[in-house]
Amino acid sequence: MSRNIDNFDNLDDAHLETILRSIGAELHLQHTLQPIQAERIVHVTKARKRLRAYAITFISICALVFATPAVRAAVANWFGIGSTEIKISPNLTSLEPLSDCRSGNETSCTFPKIDQALAEINGSSAAASLGFALPDLSTTPLGKQVRFATMPEGGVLVIWADNSTLWLHSVSIEPAMLLKKLGGSGVTTSAVNNLGDAAIAISGPHWLQTPHRKILATNTILWVRGMNEFRLESNLPPDQLINVARELDDQFKLVEMP
């Protein structure tokens, strides 16, 4: 069958330009990451300004080395939240450890989850580490928390019986640090309303890359309130997890936090 199209036999400039314009309107774009709404940026950016001030006070490294992570963190709010940059790669169709686990490769199948190999502490030490008393965290469907642990990256991890975890840390945690969430095409991100100053839900298995380790993660809600960041991870479906995050956030509203 011939694809000799009539219009192309005598294709005039005007029609060619019309075709080009219509292509522009319908070109396939990879809208994996959307800029976050400006309203949310305001709050986080205020925290970032304070973070930068703390960084200048506590860290004396050369201006160039410092500038890169600081600027990157400032604009990361359009593609992430708080200290976390979110990168979704459509090429990453299957996460390495998951496929390795299926193929029986035990070596790389053993990438840690966030709560592995951590030093456990008691509630008082957790409060001392954070600088504020923890609220009652047993009111959500996750039940009564059973353990606390310190994180090598800073902050405190609350661990529930079903292995759900809440990582609390200050935005001034390692000012030069930028956490990276890495996910494949099966991972989705969405902004969450009515949670903290800004919040994002990440569903699906993905990596959390920190300067200290690479962690295998599942459904996660990230949110920022004031100078504090929260990271709730659980096997609960994202909708339920968002509700749990809101309930936890309501509890944190009751305590005086920096």
Place this chain on the structure above:
Amino acid sequence: MQRAIAGDAAAFGELIARHHTSALRLATVILGTSTGTDDVMQEATIRAWRQKQSIIADLGFRNWYLRVVTNTARNSRRASWRRSNLEMRAAVSEGTLSPNTGPADPAELAVKSSEREIVLAAMNQLKRNDRTVLALRFFEQLTETEMAGVMDCSPGTVKSRLSRALVRLRKQIEPLAKVTDP
């Protein structure tokens, strides 16, 4: 824009969000693929934020941002070796346009999907600079003066580059339009 230049992150973020689709489309054309545009967009946004005080008022934020995106995409390693593989959105057919850029011109609605496919296939055969100049003129619908601002060259240079790109596009269209399917 003044607030953005002064370092108001909210104002800057609003401007970035407003022109996100244009910038993403341009990055896609320059890279020749929609894969990897996230990296370019993030890097371009970082550069733009760093260079916000150098926003050229006459250029306007959009065209200044497109210039940053253009330069970032051109410098991307992905742009240098990838074969262009631009595609139409899925399920685009005649009369069903739901454009990224706003309401479609009736003439654009009359364009056959087969025509789009052939012209896009021809575009994929072009070099990056030709694709860029065509994208700025027809996808982003910039004037030659605006294109000169984005490309940091004279309007005369834009005119000649655009003319040459169109000639090369037509040369690529010819064999594609007369292809006989098996």
